[in-house]
Amino acid sequence: MLPSLLNQFLKKSLIVLSWVAFATASTLSFAQYPEKPIRMIVGYAPGGAADNLIRPVSDRLSKLLGQSVVMEYHPGAGGVIAADILSRAPADGYTLHITDSGPMTIVPKMKKTSYNPMTDFSPIAMVGIGGTLMVTPANSPATNLKTLIELMKDKSKPWSYGTSGIGGVGHLAAEQFQLASGVKMTHVPYKGGAPAIVELIGGHVPLLFSSLGAAAPHVLSGRIKPLAVTSLKRSSMFPDVPTLAESGYPNFDASIWFGIVGPAKMPQPIIDKLTTAFNTVLQDPAVQESIRKEGYDQISLTPTQMQAQINQDLERWGKVIKSANITYD
DSSP states (O other): OHHHHHHHHHHHHHHHHHHHHHHHHHHHHHHHHOOOOOOEEEEEOOTTTHHHHHHHHHHHHHHHTSEEEEEEOOOOGGGGHHHHHHTSSSSSSSEEEEHHHHIIGGGGGSSSOOOOOOEEEEEEEEEEOEEEEEEEEOOOOSSSHHHHHHTTTOSSOOEEEESTTSSSSSHHHHHHHHHHHHOOOEEEEEESHHHHHHHHHHHSSSOOOEHHHHHHHHTTSSSSEEEEEOOSSSSSSSTTSSSSTTOOOTTOOEEEEEEEEEEETHHHHHHHHHHHHHHHHHTTTHHHHHHHHHTOOOOOOOOHHHHHHHHHHHHHHHHHHHHHHHOOO
């Protein structure tokens, strides 16, 4: 009887000791993270907004964590290719991704994707948020949003608006504006923001929904005129330009954002460490200035708040996409 009880006691003790050893090893492993370079997947070509936003952040993150952050570019399909790669990566904290509203909250509402933005990622930190800019040619008779609406009510002169392409944030912001205001316009999509601005300046389209970064040099030169910004709050890049919410459309918000995510089921200690590190770096005034130059404002959200933002935007953009019958081409 005694030997049997002793054997049972020894077995249970060994199990407990094994779990303690495992837990201790895991804790030490998390504490030592990162022990090798981190891959940062970028879903767009070098030199674009995502690249320009993440480089100053990653440079300082490398110094803070003691490991290099290596850029890895996978452009195409509006960021969907990169999001798919990230969703299938090991959840060990060594593969991260700077993503944005497009592949996370817009494209999944227009077509089936291989990933689920609500379950297949681990939100880590928000980098920047902003809106699109409603701009007209410098010689436009519209001096503000009110006069623009009055001009649009003249049924004898059909209105059109330009964007950088079908299904982009400018397109959706414009469709949301039409739903809120009741005006009707014809969409003229271009192959990018630069050619769209050229056409606006040339008088080929009377209104453009542009990214702030693309519009900025032309606003400063006086060749185009800003009327409103589609974000809920004014942009620090154009603090004198009112929001649509201030211009008669309460709570109007067509903001877009860039943020950092990892694969689903990342260990919580690693998420916590990365969130703290990113938010520390994002408080650097030089980093915040680099974000403003791209037309965004730095924003700090917890991973839980970031997931809530994703869920909220999926619902918001889904309604606009359904109402306007927008399909991904």
